[in-house]
Amino acid sequence: MTRTSLYRYLSSFVLCGPAVILYGGFVVLPAILGFAYSFTDWTGWNSHPHFVGLANFRELVRDDRFFSAIRFTLFETVLIVAFxxxxxxxxAVLLDSITKFKGLIRGLFFYPYVLSILVSALLFQYLANYREGAINTLLRAVGLNDWTQDWMGDSRLAPYFIFCLVAWSGFGFFTTLYLANLQTIPQDLYEAARIDGAGAWSVFRRIQFPMLVPTLTINSVLALITGINLFPQIVVTTEGGPGYRTATLGYYIYWQGIQNSRQGYAATVSFVAFLALLGVAALQVALLRRKEVVL
Amino acid sequence: MNRISSVFVPLTLSVLLLVLAAPGCGGAPDDSKVIRVTRNIGGREGFRHHFDAWKGAFEKANPGWKMELIDLGNQEGSDYYKTRIATGDLPEVVMTWALTNFLADAGQLQPLQDSYYEKFGIPLPTPYKGKRYTSQSGLQLQGIVINKKMWTDIGVTTPPSTWDELISDLKRLKEKGYRPLVFGGREWSASQPLFYAIVTNVYDRVNDPAKPSWTKRRDAGEVSFRTDPTMKMIIGKMFEFVDAFVEKGALSDGYNEEQRDFYGGKGATWLMGSWMGGDIEPNKVDFEMEYWPIPSMTGLPPVMLETSRLPNGWAISASAKGEKYDKSLAALEAFYEPDVYQAFLNGESQFKIASKVAVDGPKSSWAPAQHLYDSMAANMKQYGTALGWHIALDDLPPPVIVTSMARVMQEILVGTRDVDKLLKMLDDDWDSARKSM
Incomplete structure (x- = not known):
């Protein structure tokens, strides 16, 4: 090995090594261990799980609550991905067209994303409180007492309120990705469109939208992951209730693993959820890639 | 490229080494003479006062040693304990609740000798797999606390003898313009009505060792929630209870809101354990309350629940080795210093079980608190106590059943009226949880 290639080897090791070690230690290894635990009855209380073969997987296919969690997660995910x-x-297109106070307005939209998810969830929990929440206080103040609701407790409203929480928290981030992409569209395309007499709708439909498809792909995948991973918002606000009606897949895994002391079964749910997510994400990317425009 | 690498590689390595070395430079705090103790204080002033007294007594008797509080808030510790077991760092003295068997089975507890209990005159707790682990502490009741003035206003001064009579009285309170009940559906306290109904109607009042308990029969597959006619009747009564007395918005409320409303004189009745009495003096609640037994749905006499006969209190964990074991034992002994024990009984509103400790509790100089304690003692004597399902550690429903009952109540609150579906929730949770034991 020459001195140059030794340096290159060392450089790549130094530059990539820490990230690889951290990723391997905190992501890959736990994932492998999680897969292994899915074949055990590990409770979390001891370090000696017993091998139970496919028992957890057999239980999973008959587990109504698992399928209920999937249904609720998918419902939230559809709303989140669409939004x-x-x-x-x-x-993003509207913000891009603003000429005055551009930075301030964009900052206001981005601000909720800076807050911790837990803080946002606590804030929404306060907003939703029936007796003292800001929404009902406001409604009562303007004489709309009949409109007051138990926003997080009413099983018909809770799913939408959770969606509002997620939407409020993440809107700025997803919008920023589109805004960044909008800045990369060459100005001469806009100028050519203007010369041809194109209106705002035509510009959006024929220039902006096709050029934004790569970001649309990324955003939809990230939104999908956000939806499938919906968990801290649930823990802080509804804890899966009323009943188990707002239990998402992530919350169900937590409930089984931590509250019900069935880490092995929770690992099985996680593994199956991981496979499902992988499949959906791959399909989504494959479908959206076809629509991308290359300059 | 070569020049960049020759500078960059050693530089990066140096920075990495510095980053790795930095945490060690500050020096770790000396915890060699610290005994860590878990306690569920949260916002309960009485619990905090007890812990401060306990810490003071321990540190005075063991110069140079510190007792450190690990406050578990409103949690029962299982999440925290499992995390600490995984990292091999369980505190030396742990509050165990219904987790004693989980901790003992995982080899995380060290047994106490009988001499510990004899020293303070504590009745020997039922052993678990031949060993005793917990300090035991006091006698805890569960029943119904009432606002005496409101109930007297409708002419009721003695406890209702049946559940139907209770419902009838609550209706009269409502007609009189009082809020008959404080009830929050958001968290564990939502389970209280269903819990009371199950343990006083489904479980035997007297435990006959020759007769398997409902828990044992449920585990053997002889009975289930879905097939038990008493359970179906109980769920029907819960529909009536919720429809008549639980107000809109209850799912926004939890234990803290229930407590605030009751202490604020905004509700006439609270189905809550005796520990609520420990917060009366710190909160300066200024009206008279009484503590009543739980009326039956099946024609049996009203009864109070005694939920502390099972191994309970604090235990020494496997982390306490050598001198730390001795000091952990000293901490458990300091618990029974008269001032500390009195503070415990006051804070938890529990009754004395350590006959050799010169205290008489719970006691308070705050008249409403003392009136409630007197009422607890008198009604315990008059109506007696039952263990419900708190029979033995190996004869106990899975701990998750409390959450499960709360979720069933939530379902009733949102309008579910399918009895079989609700009972299936309990059965499913029971069966699932049994696989973790």
Whole structure:
């Protein structure tokens, strides 16, 4: 080995090594161990799990609550993906067209993303409180007592309130990705469109949207992951209730693993959820890649 | 490229080494003479006062040693304990609740000798797999606390003898313009009505060792929530209870809101354990309360629940080795210093079990608190106590059943009226949880 290649080898080791070690130690290894634990009855109380073969997987296919969690997660995910993919796109285009107080307005939209998810969730829990929450206080103040609701407790409203929390928290981030992409569209395309007499809608449909498809792909995948991983918001606000009605897949894994002391079964749920997410994300990327435009 | 590498590689390595070395430079705090103790204080002033007294007594008797509080808030510790077991760092003295068997089975507890209990005159707790682990502490009741003035206003001065009578009285309170009940559906306290109904109607009042308990029969598959006619009747009564007395918005409220409303004189009745009495003096609650037994749905006499016969209190964990074991034992002994024990009984509103400790508790100079304690003692004597399902550590439902009951109550609150579906929730949770034991 020459001195040059030794340096190159060392450089790559030094530059990539820490990240690889951290990623391996905190992501890959736990994932492998999690897969291994899915074949055990590990409770979390001891370090000697017993091998139970496919028992956990057999239980899973008959587990109503698992399927209920999947249904609720998918419901939230559909709302989240639609909103972060298309709602954020519309907002980004609108924000891009603003000429005055541009930075301030963009900053206001981005600000909720800076808050910790837990803080946002606590804030929404306060907003939703039936007796003292800001929403009902406001409604009562303007004489709309009949409109007051138990926003997080009413099983018909809670799913939408959770969605509002997620949407409020993440809107700025997804919008920022679109805004960054909008800045990369060459100005001469806009100028050519203007010369041809194109209106705002035509500019959006024929220039901006096709050029934003790569970000749309990324946003939709990130939104999908956000939806499937919906967990801290649930823990802080509804704890999966009322009943188990707002238990997402992530919350169900937590409930089984931590509260019900069934780490082995929780690992099985995690593994199956991981496979499902992988499949959906791959399909999503494959479908959206076809629509991308290359300059 | 070579020049960049020749500078960059050693530089980066040096920075990495510095980053790795930095945490060690500050010097770790000396915890060699610290005994860590877990306690669920949260916002309970009485609990904090007790811990301060306990810490003071321990540190006075063991110069140079410190007792450090690990406050578990409103949690029962299982999440925290499992995390600490995983990192091999369980505190030396742990509050165990219904987790004693989990901790003991995991080899995380060290047994106490009988001489510990004899020293303070504590009745020997039922051993678990031949060993005793917990300090035991006091006698805890569960029943119904009432606002005496409101109940007297409707002419009721003695406890209702049946559940239907209770419902009828609550209706009269409502007609009189009082809020008959404080009830929050958001967290564990939502389970209280269902819990009371199950343990006083489904479980035997007297435990006959020759007769398997409902828990044992449930585990053997002889009975289930879905097939038990008493359970179906109980759920029907819960529908009536919720429909008649639980107000809109209850799912926004939890234990703290229940406590605030009751102490604020905004509700006539609270189905809550005796520990609520420990917060009366710190909160300066200024009206008279009484503590009543739980009326039956099945024609049996009203009864109070005694939920502290099982191994309970604090235990020494496997982390306490050598001198730390001795000092952990000293901490458990300091618990029974008269001032400390009195503070415990006051804070938890529990009754004395350590016959050799010169205290008479719970006691308070705050008249409403003392009135409540007197009422507890008198009604315990008059109506007696039952263990419900708190029979033995190996004859106990899975701990998750409390959460499960709360979720069933939440379902009732949002309008579910399918009895079989609700009982299936309990059965499913029971069966699932049994796989973790």
């Amino acid at each position: 972060f993919t298309f709602g954020a796109l519309v907002l």
